[in-house]
Amino acid sequence: MTQTNSPTHSPTNTIDPCTLVLFGASGNLARVKLIPGLFRLDSIGRLPAELKILSVGRQLVDLDAWRADIKTMLDAKFKKGYDAAAFERFIARNFYHANPPTDADAFTKLKNTLSDETIFPQNFAYFLSVRPVDFAPVVESLANVGLTQEEQYWRRVVIEKPFGTDLASAKELQGAITKHLKESQIYRIDHYLGKSALQNILLQRFTNTILEPIWNNQYIDHVQITNTETLGVGERTTFYDTTGALRDMIQSHILQTLALTAMELPKDLSPDGVRAAKIKVLEQIRPIPVNELSKHAFRAQYAAGDIKNADGTTETVPGYLEEIARDNNGEKVASVVETYAAMKLFIDNPRWQGVPFYIRTAKRLHEADTRIAIRFKKAPLQVNNQDQNWLIIGIQPRECIKMEIQSKIPGLDIKTRTIQLDAANRLPEDDTVDAYEALLLNLMQGDNSNYLHINEALAQWRLVDPVVKAWAADKNPVYQYPAGSSDPKASKVIFESEDQFWRYSIELGGDKH
Ligand code: BG6
Secondary structure (H helix, E strand, C coil), X not given: CCCCCCCCCCCCCCCCCCEEEEECCCCHHHHHHHHHHHHHHHHCCCCCCCCEEEEEEXXXXXXXXXXXXXXXXXXXXXCCCCCHHHHHXXXXXXXXXXXXXXXXXXXXXXXXXXXXXXXXXXXXXXXXXXXXXXXXXXXXXXXXXXXXXXXXXCEEEEECCCCCCCHHHHHHHHHHHCCCCCHHHEEECCHHHHCHHHHHHHHHHHCCXXXXXXXXXXXXXXXXXXXXXXXXXXXXXXXXXCCHHHHHHHHHHHHHHHHHHHCCCCCCCCHHHHHHHHHHHHHCECCCCHHHHHHHEEEEEEECEEEECCCCCEEEECCHHHHHHHCCCCCCCXXXXXXXXXXXXXXXXXXXXXCCEEEEEECCCCCCEEEEEEXXXXXCCCCCCCCCCEEEEEEECCCEEEEEEEEXXXXXXXXXXXXXXXXXXXXXXXXXXXXXXXXXXXXHHCCCCXXXXXXXXXXXXXXXXXXXXXXXXXXXXXXXXXXXXXXXXXXXXXXXXXXXXCCCCCCCCCCCC
């Protein structure tokens, strides 16, 4: 495919003086990611001098106690210690405001607190780390006291995942918040977009000449996008049993990974340019035919089994249904919620016509790995019915790019073997930036390219919704796979052709079962 335009990158590194208002400040996300992330950004000099952080919580906590609590968050996160001067600077930026749900005037009081310009810069970014049912009411309450109006200053609102629980509720949420906010004020999170490895997909594809010419249906047999975890659902049984793998991972992180893998060259690297290209490809994905669902989607649940821990030890873990029963006073629940989900998708555009995209996610599989694996078509010369080429982009834990090619086995015979060109996308000395740190910085910079546009969220729901509904309605027992095993054999039903199979690892030989 020929390139007709050549986007340039214009970074938006400036940050206006602003106040970050963290709703749900005593919740897990704020304690483990947001506050430590802001501290790290401060330590490396990326926060503007005037920035203030106003944490908002339900409890009445005085400022000294809140600042002492922040210290416990940082102590827990940075076990090796941290710089005392950086800590002093950071702690002085932090304030607390109690917003008890019983107080009808809570938001007027919040407005009064924020109106003190001697403390709080008047550009406000609200981070809603609250229950999804509270997203719309919080926006409405902010709007009712005039805190969403942009006149002299900007107002931005971050909405955590999930943006709705299906297409209808996503539209409803959108309707409710756009009564008060413009699209440019809304920052919808998918934390995978804050990962450097995901941002690299677009760059690696388009800043190299050699990849683009083969990135299409002329050369590619199929694409596999995989996210597997060895972890189970843990304590989150209530959340998970109303969510499932399709909504939890595929509707969001995996479809975003697919969009970056399949999108066309954006007209530029501006937020609008990147998001327009992603929206376009997401909207070109063919709806899944629900009348033939079993050929296009497969679900399963983990049963008890043995999991290998990172330190090499093995642990016997309970199955999903046992965990659900454990948290349901020991009573069995006939849940059909999937912990493994695989789907076959087609993209109706000239680049991808006829190329299946197999996407899958699972909890409690044999390894934790996120990758894009691309299998190329058969080579013109067949010597020993050799393997087809693979190109693999490792997202996590290894950030790498690998290419498997054929090479002659030295010696007297004409035979080839597969060798792997293997390069690290991350070097040991590179910065490790948490996805939330990157996203917080983008928020303050007013750069929403790594946040979802509403049309991305809606396209993603439109695609998975019919499958979620069909699966929920089908009460037949769900296929079980032992924890620690690789893909259930039965999942093969979604492959288009006999010679397609799951690649189960990024290592050489990872295509052999
Ligand atoms: C979350 C899901 O969005 O992403 C979790 O709710 C999942 O179920 C997590 O474990 C995975 O994120 P990461 O960054 O650890 O790959």
